Amino acid sequence: MTRQRIAVLGATGxxxxxxxxxxxxxxxxxxxxxLSGHQRLDKLFALCERFRPTRVAVPSASVDGFxxxxxxxxxxxxxxxxxxxxxxxxxxxxVDTVVAAIVGAAGLPSTLAAARAGKRILLANKxxxxxxxxxxxxxxxxxxxxxLPIDSEHNAIFQCLPLDVQQxxxxxxxxxxGIRNLWLTASGGPFLHKSFExxxxxxxxxxxxxxxxxxxxxxxxxxxxxxNKGLELIEACHLFNLPEDKIxxxxxxxxxxxxxxxxxxxxxxxxxxxxxxxxxxxxxxxYPERIESGVVPLDLYEMSDLSFIKPDLQKFACLRxxxxxxQAGMPATITLNAANEIAVEAFLAEQIRLTDIADINEQxxxxxxxxFGTRIEASLEDxxxxxxxxxxxxxxxxxxxxxxx
Ligand code: NDP
Ligand code: MG
Numbered sequence: 177m178t179r180q181r182i183a184v185l186g187a188t189g190x191x192x193x194x195x196x197x198x199x200x201x202x203x204x205x206x207x208x209x210x211l212s213g214h215q216r217l218d219k220l221f222a223l224c225e226r227f228r229p230t231r232v233a234v235p236s237a238s239v240d241g242f243x244x245x246x247x248x249x250x251x252x253x254x255x256x257x258x259x260x261x262x263x264x265x266x267x268x269x270x271v272d273t274v275v276a277a278i279v280g281a282a283g284l285p286s287t288l289a290a291a292r293a294g295k296r297i298l299l300a301n302k303x304x305x306x307x308x309x310x311x312x313x314x315x316x317x318x319x320x321x322x323x324l325p326i327d328s329e330h331n332a333i334f335q336c337l338p339l340d341v342q343q344x345x346x347x348x349x350x351x352x353x354g355i356r357n358l359w360l361t362a363s364g365g366p367f368l369h370k371s372f373e374x375x376x377x378x379x380x381x382x383x384x385x386x387x388x389x390x391x392x393x394x395x396x397x398x399x400x401x402x403x404n405k406g407l408e409l410i411e412a413c414h415l416f417n418l419p420e421d422k423i424x425x426x427x428x429x430x431x432x433x434x435x436x437x438x439x440x441x442x443x444x445x446x447x448x449x450x451x452x453x454x455x456x457x458x459x460x461x462x463y464p465e466r467i468e469s470g471v472v473p474l475d476l477y478e479m480s481d482l483s484f485i486k487p488d489l490q491k492f493a494c495l496r497x498x499x500x501x502x503q504a505g506m507p508a509t510i511t512l513n514a515a516n517e518i519a520v521e522a523f524l525a526e527q528i529r530l531t532d533i534a535d536i537n538e539q540x541x542x543x544x545x546x547x548f549g550t551r552i553e554a555s556l557e558d559x560x561x562x563x564x565x566x567x568x569x570x571x572x573x574x575x576x577x578x579x580x581x
């Protein structure tokens with residue numbers, strides 16, 4: 177394997193942690209060329225001391241201060257700022273691989289820039305595909321970029337697909353590949369066995385306490401409402417070029433099977449492992465080879481029961497909304513993603529209840545569908561403009577709700 181130069185965008189987050197843990201174990205295979213952070217700049221500074229990247233991206237207002245701090249520590253690292261800085265790193269000719277691990281819509285411009293620049297992209301930032309699926313996939317096809325999913329479910333599906341789909345980027349072809357459907361597994365989150373009323377009363381600490389995975393706050397709330405599975409459904413449609421009715425969601429509370437591909441002959445291929453993001457990240461970093469990830473091996477003697485449950489779409493309405501949005505098209509998925517980001521922020525700020533998120537998303541979706549129809553907008557600017565309008569509208573919806581409460 178030649179030494180890959182890696183840019184980790186979102187290095188200070190949970191995916192950033194897992195990625196850097198693997199890179200630290202395999203320094204002969206990988207060079208940490210660039211890192212980015214946003215608010216946790218002390219952590220980013222410590223990462224710069226540890227990994228000594230060539231470049232680092234911070235918010236625009238922090239460029240000067242961060243550069244002075246690095247200099248004082250004797251570290252010669254090029255500091256860039258804001259979206260432009262992130263784009264600059266994502267398209268840097270020295271970079272082979274971009275780990276897209278910024279959370280939310282903030283990750284879209286740099287992920288798309290990496291796709292247009294023909295990079296190898298390890299995609300964690302599912303929101304980029306939810307907002308701009310077709311645009312992203314077209315950019316990948318046109319530039320010859322390689323898109324490897326590290327979201328555990330999509331990585332599992334990727335591993336269970338025929339080799340020619342994996343390697344030649346051919347689309348799944350019903351008759352040739354004989355694929356009946358994909359099974360996306362979901363843990364069901366912390367409220368699987370709780371009532372809707374208990375979910376309604378839940379505080380932030382309870383909602384972000386995921387039973388199996390340790391993740392950033394936004395995705396943890398998304399897992400509690402199952403919006404995460406909704407976003408992943410949309411992500412899977414784009415990544416694997418399948419309609420939403422070919423993708424089934426099943427709750428598997430143990431999170432050992434990370435997803436499955438069902439074939440016409442009755443075979444169902446599953447990818448299994450401990451619930452640890454280091455496995456899909458290591459897979460994608462070294463693909464098509466395999467490296468050590470540091471993950472505890474699966475002990476099948478300890479797995480006494482693996483269970484499967486059909487999701488309750490009344491309790492987890494966000495999952496129903498995601499299917500509806502995928503059927504309606506890109507403006508609807510942009511709307512759902514933007515509304516959800518604002519609603520999750522409001523929940524984390526203790527302004528609304530956990531169960532209000534689905535109601536707000538549903539109202540925003542009606543607004544978005546009425547405002548934008550089913551047009552497919554092809555430019556990043558159009559997408560970001562729609563995203564901004566939905567965010568404003570969702571703020572109004574939240575203000576109305578909190579006034580009534
Ligand atoms: P975290 O909240 O832990 O980390 C988010 C990262 O994004 C941090 O580095 C953060 O910087 C940076 N960031 C936040 N806002 C901005 C912004 N406006 N501009 C630039 N950078 C920003 O999230 P996760 O690591 O959990 O998730 C990252 C992505 O990966 C998400 O899209 C999530 O859905 C996806 N994912 C995560 C999984 C997980 O297990 N965690 C599993 C599968 C997918 P800072 O911290 O310095 O503010
Ligand atoms: Mg996932």
